[in-house]
Amino acid sequence: EVAAACAAHAPGAPPSRAAARQIEKDLTRTFAGVGCAGREGGGVRIPEDEAVAALRRVLGAHALYCPEVGYCQAMNFLCAVLLLVMDSEEAAFWTLERMVQGPMLRGYYGTRMEAAVADQCVLRDALGAAMPALCCHLEGLGVALALVSTQWCVCAFVPCLELRGTLRLWDALLYADGALEMQPQPQPQPQPQ
16 A cells, blocks of 8 residues: 555654545545546546545555645646556556656645746746737736636646646656656567577
């Protein structure tokens, strides 16, 4: 079990009560937000009890392993996708840890969300330079870009893209940030006849 394996690496007790409460609130609404084309209702359909239990274990283990971040809303979407595509809960845990603490999302989670705020400023400036008419239109409507785009970024685009698109985007972002290192694949050795 991931929580037991992580306990050896993490100081202190189980995740805080506040983290555990927030995880519980987010569990049941997570998998419906993971888009999958061709599915009625738009969400991924897997055995709910099994999915929720795995999500609880991995998110709780992460809150235990990384108490300075703990659990923050939106991490549930990242974890849900990882659980869908990884071979084990342990692999999903370590990948979540690498994503949250790696270059792509470091500073996105926690009480201050410094990197998420900074990225919203960069996005606003880039959009203003590339599409000034759109920025003026949004400002005229009184719409702050960050109201929409913060969720896109903090959730790593899980709720707003189909699963296939999310995975392609993650591959590109994780590879560009060095979070995924391409490992040479072993070549099969010819068998003697």
